[in-house]
Amino acid sequence: MDAAEKKLFLGGRLKRLRRDLGLTQTAMAVDLGVSPSYLNHVERNQRAVSAQLLLRLAETYDVDLRALGRDGAADEAQIREALADPVLAGLDVPRHEIVQLIDDQPALAEALLRLFRAHDARRTAQATLGQDAVEGPADWVREHVQGRRNHFPELDALGETLAADLEAEAPGEPFESRARARLKGRHDLTVRTVPAEVMVEWTRRFDPHRKRLLLTETLGPSSRAFAVAYQLALTEHGPELEAMVAAAAPPDEGAGRLLKTALTNALAAAMLMPYGAFHALAEATGYDLGRLQARFGVSYEQAAHRLTTLSRPGARGVPFFLMRVDQAGNVSKRYAADAFPFARFGGSCARWRLFSAFRTPGRVVTQIVETPDGGRWFTMARTVDRQGHDGFGEGQDLAIGLGCELRHAPRLAAARGLDLAAPQVTPIGPACRLCPRHPCAERAAPPLDRPLAVDDWAKSVSPYPFRGG
CATH class of the missing domain: 1.10.260.40 (lambda repressor-like DNA-binding domains)
Structure with a gap:
């Protein structure tokens, strides 16, 4: 036919x-x-x-x-x-x-x-x-968010409306000032910054009896603005957020509370970085994170996370994935707008430069990697401050890995000057016990499903050579 x-x-x-x-x-x-x-x-x-x-x-x-x-x-x-x-x-x-x-x-x-x-x-x-x-509550929430491709159009719409209202109420004022004024004027809620020794473990705490939002002094400008946006989202759209949680049918109360927090964070981000304006600037600048940070007054991590949510029909962005890890390799964030190479290939491979970013704090490190299924990905890695530091204290003890399929790389400012037609590619794998790649000098554990082939007469670059590699 x-x-x-x-x-x-x-x-x-x-x-x-x-x-x-x-x-x-x-x-x-x-x-x-x-x-x-x-x-x-x-x-x-x-x-x-x-x-x-x-x-x-x-x-x-x-x-x-x-x-x-x-x-x-x-x-x-x-x-x-x-x-x-x-x-x-x-x-x-x-x-x-x-x-x-x-x-x-x-x-x-x-x-x-x-x-x-x-x-x-x-x-x-x-x-x-x-x-x-x-599987715990955090795993359930992660799966639910990923099931929606990290895209919640209803929250984007609410965020754009709130951002427009705030701008109309106080044109030209910084977001935090506008949001504080709205909380005070419409809800009689005040925002106070207090010493870290008073807040102890808390970075943000709401006192419903005195109608006060308390913020620790260690928060930098972007984290402080986000905290105020979070409170405004919760105050004005609590019922809608509760309805979304109920519709998701979480398995227990803990999962439900974590999901509400994740949805409120998404609405706060949609206020700070309204979809239309954020997507337009991202496209115009080649997804330049520095420009996005400067325009919207947000941190590197906030801008990077927002990039993973741009899936609006007719105004889709580059489908990014994001992973946040600490120096021990523990994953605390994992989101994707589309395909996610590290859903199975957990991101703990020593060959991925996400972990070498800790040696160059604050600097963006790029790399093209190939997963065992043959997929190729353009990635960027950079250290960020842990919440509550924002440049204060030691900080810089987390790393953000941001990436997309290699075919999208020509659209990115970070990929300019690289040979994308014949790129230098680094093969990476999942956790060592699941990785099929051999030989590998960085292998830290033998594979679970392959017989070892240790030879008395020869030494491999890998401490655990195996058959079928």
Whole structure:
């Protein structure tokens, strides 16, 4: 059959788009000028998607149709990865069944991926920690946020509205001043900065009886502004945040509280860095983090984190991933706008320059890495202050790794001057006990699934040579 004659079935993806937009079939049918029954048939893959319907989708909802087409390919790769797990050896699921699952039952496909990720995270933890690991509230919240691709359009909309209101109330004033004035004027809530010895362990604490927000003196300007934005978000949109938490159905109270904190942080960031303005400047400057920091008065970490949330249809940014670690390799943040190479390849590889960033505090270090699945990624690493320091005290004991697929690198100011056509690539792997790469001089532990090949007569660069490498 000629390519032009092939029918296009996008039922599952169209259904996903409709649900992301919060529309009923009837409402979307009215928007697109088609009958609800026709749309129902399209979503069930009983009718092909016409060129006219695709054009109406693009015009009505500002949808990037290329991204709509890519979503299925990305999901297919993720499902294939899950089905390739040794536990499922011998099933040999054909491609057409995988595609049918994704298109017809996207919720089941997502459920399969979540089960696989939970299983894989437990197995990885057992390999790296040498003990049984139980998924906790933080793991659940991380999976929920990643399930949304770290994108919450409802919070972006609220944030843009609040930012516009604040600007209208006090044009030209710094964000913190405007937010403090709104808290005082509308909610009779004051903000005070107090000595660190009074706050002890707390960087921010709200006293509901005296209606005071107390901030430690060790917070720098960007962290102080974020703390005030957080309180304003919680004060003005507490019910909406609670409703989002309830809809997510957390497994326990701890997970629910952590999720509310994460959502409130997202709304605070959306106020400080309104989506439209932030995305426009990012595109215009080649995602120059220094320019973004200066324009919006935020820290490097705040700007980097915001870059992982730019997934608005019609105004998508480069799909970044972010990881934050300490010098011992503990991961305290992990977010991604799309594919996340270190979801399985945990980021603890000594070959990744994320960890060498500690030797050059405050300096951005770039690197092109290749994961065992053949994916290539452009990465940037830089140290940042731990919360509560912001340049005070020792600080600089955390590192941020930010990156994207190599094909997006030409859009980045940080990649200018590099040979991206024939780049210098560093192969990296997951935690040593799971890494298939051999030989590797940095290997710190033998692999779990390969027999060792130690030879009395020869010495490898790796302390743990193995067969099949």
